[in-house]
Amino acid sequence: MTHAEREAVRAALVKLHDDLVDAGAFAVKAELDSPVPSSRDEDEAPLVEMGQAIASARNRERGERLGQIAEALRRLVEEPDEFGLCEACGEAIPPRRLALMPFATLCVPCQSAAEGDPHGPGRRKVTDYR
Ligand SMILES: [Zn+2]
Incomplete structure (x- = not known):
């Protein structure tokens, strides 16, 4: 950074x-x-x-x-x-995420995992499309 x-x-x-x-x-x-x-x-x-x-x-x-x-x-x-580095995986948190949430300490995948959702935000089940 x-x-x-x-x-x-x-x-x-x-x-x-x-x-x-x-x-x-x-x-x-x-x-x-x-x-x-x-x-x-x-x-x-x-x-x-x-x-x-x-x-x-x-x-x-x-x-x-x-x-x-x-x-x-x-x-x-x-x-x-x-x-600006993810506390969990050490990858750089994308600047767009930091612009929205400058206090973020995790990247999106790690944040999703921390919140107990292994598939991330906005996931859909296959059945949703039927
Ligand atoms: Zn991470």
Whole structure:
């Protein structure tokens, strides 16, 4: 990976990080602006609970993603020669994949294998064509 390529990845990671932090700030502000209604309207309670569950799932995903981004930035600085190589097979992760997911640590085949799908994304059974 060239210096210019690493700089491009670093810029993409920083932008992703900032976008996630901004999204988090908006979410917190929205919660402050609309306090949970009191129990006088019983019908609304399940909806509020559902909204809270969705919000907390989003917070968890955002936290995981922020962790991945921080880890990628650390690797970019501390292990620049390793960056962009698949952690499982050592092959270079395709630039198009890194452009979409600069925090990726596995190539597509290894990612698919790690997720328990040996045939990769978008696979179809032969019977699908009949
Ligand atoms: Zn791999």
